[in-house]
Amino acid sequence: MNNGAVLTVSDLRVYYDTDAGTVKAVDGVSFDLRPGERLGLVGESGSGKSTMALALMRLHKPPARIAGGEVLLDGVGDVMKLDDDGLRRIRLDRLALVPQGAMNSLNPVMRIRDQLADGIRTHEPGDTRDDLAERIQAQLARVGLDAEVGGKFPHELSGGMKQRVAIAIGTSLSPSVIIADEPTSALDVVVQRQVMETLRSVQEELGASVLIVGHDMGLMAQIADRMGVMYAGKLVELAPVHDLFTNPQHPYTRLLIESVPTLMAKRALASIPGAPPTLINVPPGCPFHPRCPSAFEPCDSEVPLPTAQNGRVVSCHLYPGEAA
Amino acid sequence: MTAFLEMTNVSKVFSAGIIRRQHTVAVDDVTMTIDEQSPSILAVAGESGSGKTTLARLLLGVIPPSSGEVIYRGQSVDDLSRAQRRTYLREIQPIFQDPFESYNPFYKVDHVLTVPAKKFDLAASREQTMRLIEEALDMVGLQPAETLGRFPHQLSGGQRQRVMVARAMLLRPRLIVADEPVSMVDASLRATILESIRRMKQELGISVVYITHDLTTAYQIADNILVMYKGSVVEAGSVEQVIRDPKHPYTQLLVSSIPQPDPSLPWGAEGEIAGDPESMEVAATGCKFVDRCPVAFEPCSGQRPPLYHEHPSRAAACFQYDGSPALEGQNLDVVFEPQLTSQAAGGSQEPAAN
Numbered sequence A: 001m002n003n004g005a006v007l008t009v010s011d012l013r014v015y016y017d018t019d020a021g022t023v024k025a026v027d028g029v030s031f032d033l034r035p036g037e038r039l040g041l042v043g044e045s046g047s048g049k050s051t052m053a054l055a056l057m058r059l060h061k062p063p064a065r066i067a068g069g070e071v072l073l074d075g076v077g078d079v080m081k082l083d084d085d086g087l088r089r090i091r092l093d094r095l096a097l098v099p100q101g102a103m104n105s106l107n108p109v110m111r112i113r114d115q116l117a118d119g120i121r122t123h124e125p126g127d128t129r130d131d132l133a134e135r136i137q138a139q140l141a142r143v144g145l146d147a148e149v150g151g152k153f154p155h156e157l158s159g160g161m162k163q164r165v166a167i168a169i170g171t172s173l174s175p176s177v178i179i180a181d182e183p184t185s186a187l188d189v190v191v192q193r194q195v196m197e198t199l200r201s202v203q204e205e206l207g208a209s210v211l212i213v214g215h216d217m218g219l220m221a222q223i224a225d226r227m228g229v230m231y232a233g234k235l236v237e238l239a240p241v242h243d244l245f246t247n248p249q250h251p252y253t254r255l256l257i258e259s260v261p262t263l264m265a266k267r268a269l270a271s272i273p274g275a276p277p278t279l280i281n282v283p284p285g286c287p288f289h290p291r292c293p294s295a296f297e298p299c300d301s302e303v304p305l306p307t308a309q310n311g312r313v314v315s316c317h318l319y320p321g322e323a324a
Numbered sequence B: 001m002t003a004f005l006e007m008t009n010v011s012k013v014f015s016a017g018i019i020r021r022q023h024t025v026a027v028d029d030v031t032m033t034i035d036e037q038s039p040s041i042l043a044v045a046g047e048s049g050s051g052k053t054t055l056a057r058l059l060l061g062v063i064p065p066s067s068g069e070v071i072y073r074g075q076s077v078d079d080l081s082r083a084q085r086r087t088y089l090r091e092i093q094p095i096f097q098d099p100f101e102s103y104n105p106f107y108k109v110d111h112v113l114t115v116p117a118k119k120f121d122l123a124a125s126r127e128q129t130m131r132l133i134e135e136a137l138d139m140v141g142l143q144p145a146e147t148l149g150r151f152p153h154q155l156s157g158g159q160r161q162r163v164m165v166a167r168a169m170l171l172r173p174r175l176i177v178a179d180e181p182v183s184m185v186d187a188s189l190r191a192t193i194l195e196s197i198r199r200m201k202q203e204l205g206i207s208v209v210y211i212t213h214d215l216t217t218a219y220q221i222a223d224n225i226l227v228m229y230k231g232s233v234v235e236a237g238s239v240e241q242v243i244r245d246p247k248h249p250y251t252q253l254l255v256s257s258i259p260q261p262d263p264s265l266p267w268g269a270e271g272e273i274a275g276d277p278e279s280m281e282v283a284a285t286g287c288k289f290v291d292r293c294p295v296a297f298e299p300c301s302g303q304r305p306p307l308y309h310e311h312p313s314r315a316a317a318c319f320q321y322d323g324s325p326a327l328e329g330q331n332l333d334v335v336f337e338p339q340l341t342s343q344a345a346g347g348s349q350e351p352a353a354n
Helices: A049-055 A084-090 A112-123 A129-142 A147-151 A159-170 A189-206 A217-223 A241-246 A251-258 B052-060 B082-091 B111-119 B126-139 B157-170 B187-204 B215-221 B239-244 B249-257
Strands: A007-018 A021-033 A038-042 A064-073 A095-098 A177-181 A209-214 A226-231 A234-240 A307-309 A312-314 B005-016 B022-034 B041-045 B067-072 B092-095 B175-179 B207-212 B224-229 B232-238 B308-311 B314-316
Touching: A007 A049, A021 A049, A021 A064, A038 A049, A038 A217, A049 A064, A049 A177, A049 A209, A095 A159, A112 A129, A112 A147, A112 A159, A129 A147, A129 A159, A159 A189, A177 A189, A189 A209, A189 A217, A189 B249, A209 A217, A217 A241, A226 A241, A226 A251, A234 A241, A234 A251, A251 B187, B005 B052, B022 B052, B022 B067, B022 B232, B041 B052, B041 B187, B041 B215, B052 B092, B052 B175, B052 B207, B082 B092, B092 B157, B111 B126, B111 B157, B126 B157, B126 B187, B157 B187, B175 B187, B187 B207, B187 B215, B207 B215, B215 B224, B215 B239, B224 B239, B224 B249, B232 B239, B232 B249
Parallel strands: A021 A234, A038 A209, A038 A226, A095 A177, A177 A209, B041 B207, B041 B224, B092 B175, B175 B207
Antiparallel strands: A007 A021, A007 A064, A226 A234, A234 A312, A307 A312, B005 B022, B005 B067, B224 B232, B232 B314, B308 B314
């Protein structure tokens, strides 16, 4: 299995059991995360991208459950099979989360320094009080915050500062994998740019790999090395970011790129006809076929399997090839 | 001839606190006209705290200005009679950001369409009401049969927002004030909503004020733009001029901070970000952007820069351009396209040859 990847996800399935039926939020997703890379994962709301990000750390909440697949973390093994203790040990230490909307993930009645100390003390209890204070200060400096921020409460900080605190906490134990779930979705453009620059510099300094989940194609184009596109719980395409934008293969990827307005040229805005399916009633065959302009005979009955071609993976009947 | 809607030196100040009273100038001295004869789409762009939503609320008459006047068809909005106010409320329609909260979950979506139709006596009969509703839904690209009779939770966010656009259109307003109408809608569906807003202008001659934080969609659908920073207009003009060639350092920073969906383009320029972009403090004198401006020089902290008319269809409130004349009375109308023709009698402007 080991192709040098830090994290290898194979055929991951996360289902929600609801009264109305089984929702297949993540339905057979496979990819690997290489050392030091920034992998972007885009999808519309309901595509399963956030469910997947959380499930990688087994942070999904019931009624979501892992229905199959494995997530191999380099040097640890299958995260899906770890017991509670093993899971506790790798979280934050090896596999860290920078959550969506830091405003809601910080404890409102705890000072920032205590929230940072919490994780460090749990995993590495040996530090003296002075050592710990020094580490916290260094960690705040690393994300571009003054030492005095440590003494503040979350409500005293701006949105961008809170998101930096979340990055500081997430990277406090130098994890090898950072999972960032829409890390800047509620921020203004200038602040977003600053926070992403911070995330990038911390990640490069640590040599960590990062999986960035989001919906903003522009942000992904600027930050990711490789990029994956999710649709209805499936990863439909995965390619180096430059290839994906200049030569998208999957019709959904192509339409998604065309629907993004740019400052380059004024043009009639394109949109993808129809609406994304609800994940209870995913269309048979390729889930995108009812909206796909290139759909042909096998698309409404056979699920396209991922095929590999020149460093990219695409799941579409237009590209028959070697199974990935 | 009187203009449809005018703002003359409109300001709005919010005050808070009992002991140490704090004043926030949400909108600072805005003068402009929205004309009926030449419908256009005006984008009001800014980040959180810029005052763009307050400007929308002033236009909608939801809040009164602290100083200056909002004038509807020649009369201050404060002094409208009951009947006039009723027409005003029909002629200016809002579209809000959140397509989830604009609905009462207990009623079918028909409710948001039939109630205003009845209240404003749009139709003589029930059949005619239905016909109007179907037309409006059609215009936004929704199938009446698949939309009517459903509850809000049975529609997607994009569909719900389109019903809201249809509702606004149904009342045949002269102006639609849309506050971040697509920020909660998925990318692949955004275009449909923006396109239906553009069709309102083109096919029904309705003007639109499009409030947004997103300069990219503003560039795509608007004719003119007004960029706000902490309540003040820092730059205004045609979108081509303001977004393709911004002059105010703040607009330049905003434009270059937009991540472009093209990995070969750079994201931002070195040394552009100075100061704290999230600081809420405003200098009492001088330019409001001075603490964050990479090119600030002496006059900047002395007094507020007026809007300089440095290009026929653009004005920037920055002392770098003090060689150009200041806009007379800060009135933005001269930089917007198409130029208002209210002074030269409207009808004679048609081209001679057909």
